[in-house]
Amino acid sequence: MSSLHRRIGADIERRILSGEWPPGARVPTEAELTTQYDCARMTVSRALTDLSARGLIVRRRRAGSVVARPPVHSAVLDIPDIAAEIAARGMAYGYELIERGVRDATDDEAWLGDQGVLSVVCLHRADGAPFALERRLIGLAATPEAADEPFTEVSPGGWLLKRAPWTEAEHRIAAVAADRETALRLDLAPGEACLKLERRTWADGRGVTWAWQTFPGQVYDLVARFSPARPEAR
Structure with a gap:
């Protein structure tokens, strides 16, 4: 079984890397691969798990397996606009509002x-596939105009980047x-493994937003570039 599952994986990998199966293409189901290679389903499942x-x-x-798309990269200290990042990859951006409401802050x-918070839950899509689930609180003391924005057509993150410039940010x-x-x-x-970004921002000392964005582990990564600290001159 060991050598066969590696051969199945190598066959699929070759088709992906050659471009025969482009990003988003459907991979044959476990049942189809079991028939094709005349093997046990466990062998096929192991090959797909490795890939x-x-x-x-x-x-x-429900949807089965598809060829993964190259991950979107973001600098660790950036405040990314998800729509812009998806568009930069040549993918169609989609946005869905799930929940919106105003309440008192805990x-x-x-x-x-002390003016309450606007709570928004939304989903970002790339070429129709789920890309990120976002939960966000917006402080109405710093951005009272957010109370009148329905966020049905524009994401709260994109809206804030244009209307509420931040001066300080904290990432987790x-x-x-x-x-x-x-x-x-x-x-x-x-x-399943996911990457979760928690972000808080302030503008001149006033709290603007607290957001949690959760990405499937294979679609997003964070990049940092830095230099070693130089020793102090003596």
Whole structure:
């Protein structure tokens, strides 16, 4: 079984790297590959699992496996515009508002001001496929005009980048396992690896927004460029 699962993986990898199967192309189902290679389903599943772990394919619930797209790169300290990044990859951007509401800030959210917060949950898509699930709070003390924006056509992140320039930002980055709701929204299996960005921004000391963006692990990565600290002159 060991050599056969490697051969199946190598055959699929060759088709992907040659361009025969471009990004987004459907990979034959486990049943189809089992018939093609006259082998056990476990052998095929192991080959597909290895390819998924290497970022060559994406295994989706119900939809089966597809060839992975090259990841979108972002500098760690940037405040990225997801729509612009997707467009820069030559992919069609899509946006879906899931939930919107105004409420009082909790104690943990008090840094966003005393005028309440606008809570938004939305989904970003790339070529129709789920790209990022976003949960965001906007402090209405710093950006009261957000209360009148429906966010049905424009994402809150894109809107804020144009209307509420930030002067200070804090990032937290974590690898997380998709919970049930996240997996459902991103078309993943529960527990699948994701990258989670938590971001807080301020403008002249006033809290602007607190956002959490969760990406399927294979579609997004963060890049930092830096130089070693130079020793002080003596």
